Amino acid sequence: MINYNGTIFPASTNLLYNNRAFLYGDGVFETVKIINNRILFLEDHYFRLMSSMRILRMEIPMNFTMEYFEEQIKLVVNTNNYSDAVRARITVYRNPGGYYLPETNTISFLIHSLPIENKFYSINSNEYEVDLYKDIYVSKQLLSTLKTTNKVINITASIYAKENDLQNCLLLNEDKNVVEAVQGNVFMLMDNKLITPPISEGCLNGIMRKQILAIVKKMDNIEVVEEAISPFDLQKANELFITNVIKGIQPITKYRKKEYKTAFSQKALNLLNDFIVA
Known part of the structure; x- marks a missing residue:
């Protein structure tokens, strides 16, 4: 059982109680911009994510190719019926287990997306x-x-x-x-x-x-x-x-x-x- 905002729930009802990204910051992420179903700078994002995972000693699944990375992001975007301009974030985190020393280096990931206003880059003329x-x-x-x-x-x-x-x-x-x-x-x-x-x-x-x-x-x-x-x-x-x-x-x-x-x-x-x- 866990206490969430003063109410007792079974631990299984809250996905954060054993999430290492939540507990220890044990995760990395990429935020991408998508125009007309095309991920900008796809290769750069993918290789930066792979490099970050290696530095943090995360185990990269064999199927986690650049094509898979692209496919999984677009799956969320298209399911949400977003089209022209979208921002999507993929967060990769080490699977539950252990305290500072993890019990496993395997990973899970979470992807979410939101529509954005401008398809192309523009400069806001307001004071900054x-x-x-x-x-x-x-x-x-x-x-x-x-x-x-x-x-x-x-x-x-x-x-x-x-x-x-x-x-x-x-x-x-x-x-x-x-x-x-x-x-x-x-x-x-x-x-x-x-x-x-x-x-x-x-x-x-x-x-x-x-x-x-x-x-x-x-x-x-x-x-x-x-x-x-x-x-x-x-x-x-x-x-x-x-x-x-x-x-x-x-x-x-x-x-x-x-x-x-x-x-x-x-x-x-x-x-x-x-x-x-x-």
């Missing part, structure tokens, strides 16, 4: 103000680069942003360098140089981050570098923007007293849309 979140720091280590089910820093930073009438927060590592935003990787344009923190700084190994790096490297007169960004650098930047698979590119319009342009962000987003329809 950010500030630094300094209560908790991101560690410069391998686990920080994975999409695990432990995202407490992102949650508390989101609450901080709401409490302070901000649209987002920038997370820092223990060296006090800018790592990423709450919902994605961060890029900074300084003259003709586009800068984003390297994975070694503790930022998420983002799928959209990879696409933007590849797209911008093909642009004329733009140097693309991966190097640490200090909070002082933000004040000197021409543009700042955030990337993730669902939104694409989100320009930052204000950081403290500094206001930013968005022309480069729009140009990069246009190239991104051209890329996904090619």
Whole structure:
């Protein structure tokens, strides 16, 4: 028997009581965008998920191929009768048993999906103000680069942003360098140089981050570098923007007293849309 919100139930009525993702954060996830029944960046999502599972010593089933991954996501989307634009999340977690030491490394997965408004990426022209979140720091280590089910820093930073009438927060590592935003990787344009923190700084190994790096490297007169960004650098930047698979590119319009342009962000987003329809 278990106590759920003050009422006693048989344990079998609550799927969370022995779910290791719930109990210990023992899980990883991928969020994908689907347009016209096509999963964007499918191969990148699949291989990142496989890499994350291996790092966490999860046993990957023999049938968990990229084709199976795609099939299972589309099964949920099509069953829900979603069509044009959809976001879907697959969460993979270790099966029940044990405490910190698991009794098994076999896995289960859960997939859910929701319709989204825009088929293609677009830029919202509303003000988008950010500030630094300094209560908790991101560690410069391998686990920080994975999409695990432990995202407490992102949650508390989101609450901080709401409490302070901000649209987002920038997370820092223990060296006090800018790592990423709450919902994605961060890029900074300084003259003709586009800068984003390297994975070694503790930022998420983002799928959209990879696409933007590849797209911008093909642009004329733009140097693309991966190097640490200090909070002082933000004040000197021409543009700042955030990337993730669902939104694409989100320009930052204000950081403290500094206001930013968005022309480069729009140009990069246009190239991104051209890329996904090619």
